[in-house]
């Protein structure tokens with residue numbers, strides 16, 4: 001099959017290379033010129049284990065990275081068009097669908113005069129009812145009869161950053177939100193070589209499953225964080241030890257999911273914050289004010305302030321001390337800094353007048369500086385940060401910070417990740 005994929009970020013690049021591995025011919029479209037050129041040169045634009053080898057293997061054989069001006073070749077040849085563009089925070093916490101509809105417009109413009117039946121597939125995370133109540137009416141308003149002229153579906157993605165390739169090619173299950181049999185049959189062909197279950201559900205169910213997954217993870221994290229606040233208020237509780245012992249319960253069955261039932265300084269990254277907000281917003285619009293989601297978000301929003309207060313208690317009133325922030329990416333093993341709790345903790349400290357802040361991350365210094373442009377310093381090495389700072393704060397649980405107690409020479413340490 002021939003497939004065009006819009007967006008070559010974490011999801012789009014992984015999807016493109018995964019489909020190339022399944023034996024399809026893939027055109028991957030990217031608007032960000034720098035990102036496109038990096039990929040064309042055989043390099044990854046972000047840190048992602050295993051994906052670089054796949055890129056080397058399929059680049060210019062079955063995977064063709066292209067700019068928008070080559071869509072006139074790619075789209076008419078394609079059986080399916082996949083959308084893997086960003087769906088960031090929009091107004092009032094709703095998902096911003098601008099990139100998705102921009103890419104749909106580009107698709108329609110690039111179709112030829114007598115186009116073949118194609119399926120447009122939303123792989124971006126979009127709130128339940130987006131495909132049925134926004135995408136389909138949008139196409140129909142342009143004279144397209146969905147189900148006859150073209151198909152529309154969603155195929156949510158469950159990969160984790162830091163494990164993109166492995167999660168994609170060893171997926172637990174493939175979810176297809178479909179509204180007609182023809183589209184379902186075509187999409188089953190895309191995944192014909194996959195052994196895992198391919199589950200066809202309604203359009204809204206497909207989208208909902210993704211939010212069910214992400215909001216559950218966010219809820220587990222906020223629950224854990226709230227419990228850490230309860231423990232802090234009571235006092236005399238070893239929070240890390242308590243959670244480690246909780247995980248020894250046989251009912252968890254050693255599940256890696258248990259790692260989400262652990263406190264920290266709040267969930268971050270691209271997905272959990274925006275997706276929890278978006279489901280809360282869409283549910284409110286539909287007439288139901290979801291109280292658990294409301295409190296999951298409120299607890300998460302509160303965590304940077306709680307951690308900043310803890311740091312200030314450790315630093316004392318002398319605001320001229322240098323506070324060393326260990327970890328800037330949203331999680332270890334990734335250089336993604338989108339919605340990273342480190343930035344929120346730093347902002348809270350700056351707001352309270354602690355302006356001598358220095359950050360260090362094994363891989364994300366430059367990206368963090370580029371995205372946030374905060375008035376702080378950076379060190380190139382862990383040792384330099386240990387020397388320069390008077391107070392040490394772990395904000396990302398990179399394994400290399402595990403020996404900070406031995407290295408700190410008695411300086412106060414605030415372990416926002418309960419990793420020590």
Ligand SMILES: NC(=O)c1ccc[n+]([C@@H]2O[C@H](COP(=O)([O-])OP(=O)(O)OC[C@H]3O[C@@H](n4cnc5c(N)ncnc54)[C@H](O)[C@@H]3O)[C@@H](O)[C@H]2O)c1
Pocket residue numbers: 006007008009010011012029030031032035084085086087099102103106123124125126157158159160161270271
């Ligand atoms: N990152 C994750 O772990 C993850 C996991 C599952 C689902 N998702 C969802 O997948 C979607 C993409 O996430 P991501 O992390 O890959 O985002 P990303 O920001 O890394 O990538 C999106 C890419 O789309 C490109 N783009 C935007 N409009 C375009 C257009 N018209 N044509 C071509 N390229 C275009 C952007 O330049 C960018 O490179 C989001 O909806 C996200 O919520 C992400």
